[in-house]
Amino acid sequence: DAGVIQSPRHEVTEMGQEVTLRCKPISGHDYLFWYRQTMMRGLELLIYFNNNVPIDDSGMPEDRFSAKMPNASFSTLKIQPSEPRDSAVYFCASRAGTANTGELFFGEGSRLTVL
């Protein structure tokens, strides 16, 4: 089975530009999570969806960040305008609602560098 697929793997952009990160969860998983990893703050949950509906977006840092999940197989995280402090690795993860343990399956991450 294919795992969680993220794109792009690497993105270098200039301050002020719009950045869109994409995620395809594992088929059949009804929860999708966006995490951000930095040296200073570690792994932080930004937002998560259940059945395509945003449930908790309390971790979204600012209005510059937005996330959507138009269908069960696709989600985007958008930063507009981007700033150097947004440089991080962004992970998408999914899990099945029926999973007894509830472990998350992570994508390989999108490394964002904002110059």
Add this chain to the structure above:
Amino acid sequence: AQKITQTQPGMFVQEKEAVTLDCTYDTSDPSYGLFWYKQPSSGEMIFLIYQGSYDQQNATEGRYSLNFQKARKSANLVISASQLGDSAMYFCAMRVEDGSGGYNKLIFGAGTRLAVHP
């Protein structure tokens, strides 16, 4: 407040020996789940092992075992017979209640970097 603490920024171990990575947690919920993930230098997050708060026995998965001491609120990871490929960052995580009343959010510790020496 709900929190995961990993006090060892770095550890090293000789190949074939066992190593314990520490994790303590803080929660007032009677029901919770604890996880360990491995992050090799390539960057992906790999699930290793899970322990539920009501599980009577310590979880084991191959060479990984979780030393769960509920009264002390600790969930240490034990890796037996270390291999060079075990060199990575290791994160302890806990499933907690989120702002919507759900129970789906994972919070992570700062991680421990393990180096396995030949």
